[in-house]
Amino acid sequence: AQTVTQSQPEMSVQEAETVTLSCTYDTSESDYYLFWYKQPPSRQMILVIRQEAYKQQNATENRFSVNFQKAAKSFSLKISDSQLGDAAMYFCAYRANSGNTPLVFGKGTRLSVIA
């Protein structure tokens, strides 16, 4: 069974600084997708960024980027120029590309942004 591990329950960053959230996963599949979701206090689940495992290039979305290391099964999220609105729970998720399968989530990292 696939598992996703986020080893940092909590992180903090100063406003305008950069922070990296860690995620590792375990799978025997070769074709899969990885996602980062943000959950602010409103509890809405918001997609931040996605990565296809067959792509070597790391995905970027404005201030958000990933460092995808397929051999190491690592998928970290980097937030640049952190803003107060970035404070939230961040979840890493995995989805196999075999049929239509659900997302497997990590336990999450709570990010605080200090003004």
Add this chain to the structure above:
Amino acid sequence: DAGVIQSPRHEVTEMGQEVTLRCKPISGHNSLFWYRQTMMRGLELLIYFNNNVPIDDSGMPEDRFSAKMPNASFSTLKIQPSEPRDSAVYFCASSLFAGNSPLHFGNGTRLTVT
């Protein structure tokens, strides 16, 4: 696009009562997922449907939980009888039938069983 719509947003009930949570997926999405979120266990998959057919319900905690999807635009999650340990946030999500399609989540139902 209206997004995934869940109701109610909050539900408070007494132990032993029946609870029904409702979900309307995004039109055109053919997969629907029910997740439960608690502090202790994080986000757990309860059940998911493809084209209205239940595919995997191994995450449903016990027989008190049941889910249906009578058509492509509606699903329910029922707990009967409810217990205090069922207190959690329940999310419904939908997606297209493709691995790279992200799940789109509703705003969740916060269930409190007293």
